[in-house]
Amino acid sequence: VAVAAAVVLVAGVALALLWAPEDADQGPSQRIFYLHVPIALTAYACFGWGAWKALRLLWTGDQRYDLESYTAVHMGTIFGTLTLVTGSIWARTSWGVWWSWGERQLVLFLILFLFYAAYFMLRFSLPEGPGRARISAVYALFGVVLIPISFLAIRLGEPDPPGRIHAGRAADVGRHVLHVLRLPRRHAPARRHDVFERACRKAPRSAPPRPEGVT
């Protein structure tokens, strides 16, 4: 299994770095997503698995689920750290900043991460035994609510980072607005207005292109 995992890992990295075509907009930094997204999904899966094992513990009372839940949350926290680090590196290269408090998907993932980081503080502040297992399980189970919120925030978030408009041509404004139009209907009006306003503010101040034939 270990050899198979190593082979698949190397193949995946090779495909991401050498085979996948380069993104026309973002260049090589877009390849960070081939690492960032699977790591984030693994973090969600680990937190979810931890919550499932916590539920099993509360349901059956079997103490072995406590260790399984703890291990899953532990793994999820490590992958969560890597998600934040790789996301920050991508933000730095694409947006020009390491972190943006205005991006709800970043903030929600940070909340999820900090919630599960606090799991360890709670766990190790209690004396070992069935009581600690139960309380840890309840806490791990509460955290699962944050997973779909954090996951959906990515889909409801900004369609394009603001830096792209800032660095791009005036034609990008139109493309940006088109992206917004593809958002779900209930979110579109406010978002369309926001993004359009911001796009107008950040677009280079140049004269609009004249139609052909007009002098």
Add this chain to the structure above:
Amino acid sequence: LSSGEKYLASAYLVCFATILIYVVIISAKLARLEREVSELAERARGRRG
């Protein structure tokens, strides 16, 4: 290397370094636990014998 390529390389390196360190720590812990279990098993055998 361009700026984007440097950030790309750093992202991959950070991830692999972290995972490698984690695997090394876990394998060291596992080796220690296995050693302790085998010592306990030997002691138990010694008491029985």
